[in-house]
Amino acid sequence: MSYAKVIVKGSPISKSNFKLFNMNGRAILPYNSGKYHDRYALYEEEIAYECRVQNPGIVLSEALIAVLKVFYKSKKRHPDTNNITKSIFDGVEKSGLIVNDAQVRRLIIEEFYDEKNPRFELELFGESTYKMNYSIEKRDIKDETIEYNPPSNSKTKNPNQLKKVTSPKSVSKEVLCCEICQRSVSKENAISANKGKTILCKKCFKKLF
Structure with a gap:
C-alpha cells in the first residue's frame, strides 16, 4: 500500500500555542493539568485515533508526498497554516500510519474556509508509485486581493527610530x-x-x- 488519506474534523490548532515551561525553562506539553494547555495533547490523540480508524492495518514506511488541505472556521482568526503542519504530523506519526514525519519529502499546503465544517484533509502518496507535478499560472482575470495586517500584539514603530x-x-x-x-x-x-x-x-x- 502506498496511499493513505485521513480527515480530522474541527479547527486545526498549532502546537506552539499550547506550550508550558518547567522550572528549567524546558518546553512541555501537559496532558492532564486540568487547564487549557491540555487541548493540544488531546488533539494529537484525536489525530492518531482517526488515522488508525480510517487506515486500518496500513503502515507507510517509504518517502512520501503529502497534500494537506486545511479548512478553517474563520477567515480572520486562525493559526498560521505553516505552524500547524508539525502538530498534524506529530499525531500521524503517533498513530503508526507513518514511521517518521521525516518521510515527508514533498508537501503541498492549501488553506480554505468552511464555517460549518472546519477540518483538515491529508493525503499521503508513496514516491515509488506517485510523482508530483505543479505549476503556477497567471490569471486571465485578476481575482480579489486578500490583504493581511500586522499581528494585533505588534507595535508599529518608525523604522528610522x-x-x-x-x-x-x-x-x-x-x-x-x-x-x-x-x-x-x-x-x-x-x-x-x-x-x-x-x-x-x-x-x-x-x-x-
Missing part, C-alpha cells in the same frame, strides 16, 4: 537612533519630540538652540 544591534553575547536588542546624526543612543540619553515620533540625542538637541 530603531536599529537592531547585536551585543558581544549575540543577544539581539533594540536601541534608539538619533534623527539627525543617525547614531545609536541609549534611552537615558535620548530626547523625544513630536509626540514621540522624533528621537534626538542630547548633543544634537543642544545644537538646535
